[in-house]
Amino acid sequence: MTIPLRLALRELRHDWIAALCFVAALVGVLGPMLIILALKNGVIGGMVDRLVEDPANREIIAVGTGAYDPAFFDWLGQRPDVDFVSPATRSINALADGLRSADGKKTELSVPLIVSAPGDPLLGAVPVAAGKVWITAALAEKLGVTDGGGVTMFIGREISGRQESARVELTVVGVVPSERYRRAALFLSLPDMLAVERFRDSAAITPDTWLDDITSPSQFASFRLYARDLADLEGVMQALSGRGVETRPRAENAVLLLKFRSNLDLIYGLLAVLALAGFWAAMAANLRGMVERRRLAFSLLRLIGLSGRARMVIPLLQSLMLIGCGIGLSFAVVLPVLGVLNVVVPGAESDVIATLRWRDVLGAVGIGALTAVTAAGWAMRAVAAIQSEEVLRNG
Amino acid sequence: MALREAVPSAVPGTSARQAVAELRNLGCALGSDLFVVIESLTLFAGDVLVLDAPSGTGKSTVLGLMAGIIPAADLQGRVQRMFGRDLADPSRPFAPPTAAELGFVLQTSTLIPYLSLAENIDLPAAIARCTVAADWRAQLIRQLGIETLLRRMPHQVSVGQRQRAAIARAMLARPRLLLMDEPVSALDPSNVRRVETLILDLARQAGAAVVLASHQVDRSAFAAERRAAHRVVHHQGVAYSLFHDAEGRA
Structure with a gap:
């Protein structure tokens, strides 16, 4: 020492x-x-x-309906501060009249529909596709459905006082955990959403043909949009405002x-x-x-x-x-x-x-x-x- | 003033190589009205020199000057040759004396308070990395009567026992020069004579030259030893306290 x-x-x-x-x-x-x-x-x-880190706090919601062409979505999709964007239908059409479990024992009425696509920040690795959906944990629990199961979706309409209903069998490819999305909802692909909208809007479409030949419209009424980071929210909203698109953040206090x-x-x-x-x-x-x-x-x-x-x-x-x-x-x-x-x-x-x-x-x-x-x-x-x-x- | 005159750098009849200390015109100021000076002093191995002067005349300062711990004033003709080294040479960095060259016994404040007596005794030799003969250490401690106290802390022993431990510490590395500043003044009167005799005896065994500051020498064991002459000269409001070797060796 x-x-x-x-x-x-x-x-x-x-x-x-x-x-x-x-x-x-x-x-x-x-x-x-x-x-x-x-x-x-x-x-x-x-x-x-x-x-x-909750992606829901990064969501930007369009106020009202608009007319957004593919160039608009290309512009948004190329922005580095945008994490996810998808065309969406009018909100009035984003509702299924009913959803029934594959065994037919349980039915949930008025189920909100949310358009999704590959890269959706709320969903896992397996993306939605035509006939393949994600279901929220709350809804899955009510219907007793699990990952890999099936559900039947009912879309209703009224034409000249006559009630009509279309149905489709959907495969559940994933369950959205409750910490990602708490309420009951069904995440489905854009083609399926367009089919729902077309069936509700067009009398020419019948319950038998409502899923046939679905084409993309030249303009969409709305969009689902997520900024890459919470700090990017303001920049994306300002950019949209510059194009005359009024928006609001899903979480008003996100920046705070x-x-x-x-x-x-x-x-x-x-x-x-x-x-x-x-x-x-x-x-x-x-x-x-x-x-x-x-x-x-x-x-x-x-x-x-x-x-x-x-x-x-x-x-x-x-x-x-x-x-x-x-x-x-x-x-x-x-x-x-x-x-x-x-x-x-x-x-x-x-x-x-x-x-x-x-x-x-x-x-x-x-x-x-x-x-x-x-x-x-x-x-x-x-x-x-x-x-x-x-x-x-x-x- | 004689101090300002040039003096020979060596004393006739002495050899600088053999001298433990050879000092001329070595002094310093103590405040504005007192100047302490060693006019001339030469010591050889085995010499004992007593600084017998009244209190306040600078005996401790003389010891400090010899040890090199008090900076010396730049007097004309200054010689400060210790252990064969010229400490006055400004071209050489000052190298403090090692435990094998110099042992110092203070009047009080003699030990490191947080070390045991044994650790205090061994510390200077350990610092200097001196090899100490075990039998010499044992003899020193036995003769000083502190062999049963070695594990005690300084506050657990008497003042006299502390002083004896300090003497052991100063002598352990068999230094060539032992400087003692009234080493027995704090002792019980009944022990004074015995310790004084012991100091002389041990210093002779160690082969050390001894310079001892004291103001009550006549009835002590040092009474027969060589004494430095001391006088005070007043000049222009300053008292010069002058020490020199009285027996012609200087």
Whole structure:
């Protein structure tokens, strides 16, 4: 063991009460900060992240009906800030009169229809296609349908006072989880949506022929549109506004949510900086005070030949040891507290209430080491200035 | 003023290579009205020199000047040759004496408070990486009567025991020069004579030259030892406290 390390350890052991008080003070600062960070990582951050990452919050809805040609959709589809766009029919036609389970035992009336296409952010890898649909979890539960099952869709119309109904057997290729879409709805392909609209609008189309020869119209009344990111919402909406298309975001508070997340990071960062500054000042003052209390001992060490470098290393080593103990003890206190929190307080779904990541641990150690080194500077300068004649004069 | 006159750099009849210390016109100011000067002083191995002067005349300062821990004023004719090295040579960086060259016993504040007596005793030799003969260490500690106290901390022993540990620390590496600043002044009177005799005895065994500052020498074990002459000269409102070797070796 080198002499400075031995001297640093011996002094801390000799003044163990003062050292313990300092470590306790450090735990008092660092402990709450780690718990706040763990909560930020856990329940708070998780909730916000989930809201921010929910594709439903990125949806842009057209206000009213319009006339959108293929060039419009090409333009939108090529924009880097657009994640998904699909032509859609008038909303009045986006409703099935009924949906019945394949065994015929359960029927759900007035089921909303949502047009979909490959790349739909709400659906999984298998895309919808003619006759192949996704069904929301809420609707699947009501009908007792699972992935791979079948349903029968009924579309009704009234022509000259006469009620008519068309039907089609559809294969369920996926179930949309409730966290993606909570309400009962059926996601189907554009050709199927166009067939529904055509059947409702045209008396020439019969229940027997309603699925035949479906062609794309030259213009569509609406669209389904998702921005690539929450931050892209505003840009896409402004671009649409520039083309005279009035829109609104599905989640009115989506942008506020984004600001909240960045503010949350900022607030924690400010808290951490303030705590760190206070801790740094306390550390520097404490180390400087330790040097002053041991002024004669440092003078004597110089008198008996300990080099300047070796003497200056002593407060640095003590700083590193004190902060190391403080960080270690903080984790020793905080980790069980987090464990208790996660057991006692119920989290949403699979989320934990509070968690620390490895990078948080490494960050705390790294910042602690940096603080130890920089805070020791004042004490080191003071040690360097202590002359060996001081102990002679005091003697 | 004689201080300002040039003096020979070596004393006739002495050899600089053999001298432990050879000093001329080495001094420093203490405040604005006192100047402490070693006019001339030469020490060889085994010499014992007592600085016998009243309190406040700069005896500790003389020891500090000799040890090189008090910066010397740039007096004309200054000679500061210690252990064969010219410390007054500005072209050479100051190298502090090692534990094998110099041992220092202070009046008080003698030990590092957070080290045991044994650690205090061994520290200078460890710093200087000196190899210490185990039998010499054991003899030193036994003769100073602190063999049962080695694991104790300084605050757990008496002032006298602390002082004896400090003496052991200064002598452990068998230094060529031992500087002692009133080493027995804090001791119980009944122990003073015994410790003084021990210091002389151990210093002779170590082969060290000794310079001892004291102001009560006449009834001590050092009474028969060589003394530095001391006088105070007042000049233009400044008191010059002058020390020189009185027995012609300087």
